[in-house]
Amino acid sequence: MNKRTFTRAAVALAAAAAAAAFTLPAAAQTGQTFRLTIASSHPATLPWVGLMSTLFVPEVNKRVEALGKGYKIEWREAYGGQLYKMNATLTSVEQGVTDIGWVFHNLEAAKMPLSQFTTVTPFTTDDVRIVLAIANEMNEKVPALKAEWDRNNLVFLGASGVDTYHLFTKAPVRSYDDLKGRKISAPGSLGLWLRGSGAVPVDGSLTSYYTDIQTGVSEGTISISTGILPNKIYEVAPYITTVNIGAVYNGGMAMNKDSFGKLPPEVQKIFKEVGLEYSRVLGETLMQRYEGALKTMAEVGAKQNPPVTVTPLPPAEREKWVRTMPNLAGDWAKASPARSAAATAVVKTYMDALRARGVKPAREWDKEL
Secondary structure (H helix, E strand, O other), X not given: OOHHHHHHHHHHHHHHHHHHHHHOOHHHOOOOEEEEEEEOOOOOOOHHHHXXXXXXXXXXXXXXXXXXXXXXXXXEEEOOOOOOOHHHHHXXXXXXXXXXXXXXXXXXXXXXXHHHXXXXXXXXXXXXXXXXXXXXXXXXXXXXXXXXXXXXXXXXXXXXXXXOEEEEEOXXXXXXXHHOOOEEEEOHHHHHHXXXXXXXXXXXXXXXXXXXXXXXXXXXXXXXXXXXXXXXXXXXXXXXXXXXXXXXXXXXXXXXXXXXXXXOHHHHHHHHHHHHHHHHHHHHHHHHHHHHHHHHHHHHOOOOOOOOEEEEOOHHHHHHHHHHOOOHHHHXXXXXXXXXXXXXXXXXXXXXXXXXXXXXXXXXXXXXX
């Protein structure tokens, strides 16, 4: 080998070594400190946000310390819209505004269309524990669902959801027909549930309902007891009509894919394991808080004017709602020829998983596809 050839070879080897060093995650270094931000558009008073702080962060810290490799995580926690609002839950994690965040995929139907499968299958189950268990399983085993997180630069950690939906309104709702002409707030794609009723859906979320109802932007909302209570929305919408539209998978904790890639494999594994634990505990927490939330609202709102009242929608009226709804799942599956087959498969997988767990849906959506 002449001198010039040797020099070229040495330069090539040096370049290759430099490239390899560059691509190795910094997290591979023992004893490294990782500085991570965890955030949400919604406040920590809501269970699916609060558990990010009270469960996820300390449990990750405990398990990372137990590795015995000297790794340490310095957290910056920013909940309640400190970094971004409800319309930016996906993009803020995607773009690295936060490393970890709660992604509200009900407001991201364009970017995560297949993830809306519980939205188009209402009146199935009010047990959010079942819904979350199935959602976690499907996000692991259904490639098309995994791809929705991946192409948005996200790593799915654990599903979030909410307890069963009811009506919270300024005026009483005694029948399904009473909804006709009323402006009812609902988050994103959940406005689909009003199709066929004659009601006018108004986009919003728990952070906007109080003001929207108070100012007349809407006349009530389809929402959840565990969210209405801490936001005191019962003060402006005192008529609670229990409908049991069903529990919903509404998104989940996710991590920026680039941030995740900088962690060593054993720490990545911890993040995913604790994400699933967050999801399990969330389901249990919501089921425990649900009945208490309804009772508390009735008690604390007893002296306001008008007082809070909790009234079930008569079974015949609920059945009318179930049967009058258009074929939401079928219409959704056929809306885009490019994803029709995948959407159909997702609905069938979900409904089969519900029945396998003993659920008897009020409407067999997969049989209408």
